[in-house]
C-alpha cells in the first residue's frame with residue numbers, strides 16, 4: 180500500500196492485548212512506548228490511537244480515527260451509526276439480566292423493574308420493546324454489588340465466564356443479547372478509503 184496509513188482507534192483495557200496479538204499474528208506489529216498514545220506499525224499500514232473504551236465511538240464518529248475496534252455494547256450506548264466491517268474472533272460476551280441466585284424475576288409493586296447498569300441506553304430500549312417498565316440506576320462498574328448491597332434487585336451487565344456473578348451469589352435470569360467485537364468504520368472515511376480498508380479487512384480475516 181503506497182497510501183497514507185489508515186487511522187485505527189484501539190481501546191485501552193481488555194481488548195488491547197487481543198487486538199495486538201491478532202495483528203501481530205498477521206505481520207502487523209506495533210507498541211506504545213513511554214506511555215505514548217499514538218503508534219505506527221512497522222509496515223506503515225496503520226496509525227493507531229489508544230483511547231478509553233467508552234470514548235472510542237466519539238473518535239470514529241468525528242473522523243479522528245477512520246476505523247476502530249469495539250464491542251456492540253459500547254457501539255449501542257454511543258448512539259452513533261458505523262459500518263461494522265468484520266467480526267473479530269475474541270471478546271464475545273452476553274448482555275444479561277441477572278439477580279440473586281434463587282430470585283424469581285419480579286417487578287416491584289408498581290410493576291416497575293429496578294435495574295442497576297452501566298448500559299442505560301441498551302436497558303431502556305430493550306425493556307421498552309418488551310413493554311416492561313424499568314427504573315434504572317446508572318453505575319460505572321462493579322455493578323454486581325447492587326443486588327448484594329440492596330441498591331437494586333437486578334442488574335444488566337456483560338457476562339463472559341459467569342465467574343463474577345457466581346462469586347457474588349448471583350445468576351443470569353435472562354440472556355438479552357449476544358455481544359461481539361467488530362472492526363468499525365466511519366461511513367464517510369470508508370467511502371474515501373474503501374480499497375485500502377478492504378485490503379486491511381482481508382489481512383484481519385486471514386488465517387494466522
Ligand SMILES: Nc1ncnc2c1ncn2[C@@H]1O[C@H](COP(=O)(O)OP(=O)(O)OP(=O)(O)O)[C@@H](O)[C@H]1O
Nearest residue numbers: 191192193194232233250251252253270272337339
Ligand atoms: N468479561 C468482559 N467484561 C466486559 N467486557 C468484555 C468482557 N469480555 C469482553 N468484553 C468486551 O471488551 C470491551 C472492553 O472491555 P473493558 O473492560 O476493557 O472496557 P470497560 O469495561 O469499558 O473498561 P473500563 O474499566 O475502562 O470502564 C467491552 O466493551 C466488551 O465489548
Ligand SMILES: O=P(O)(O)OC[C@H]1O[C@H](OP(=O)(O)OP(=O)(O)O)[C@H](O)[C@@H]1O
Nearest residue numbers: 320321322336337338339340341342343
Ligand atoms: O463473566 P465474567 O467473566 O466474570 O466477566 C464479566 C465481568 O467483567 C466485567 O467487569 P470488569 O472486570 O470490566 O469490571 P467493571 O465491573 O469495573 O466494569 C463485567 O462488567 C462483569 O462484571
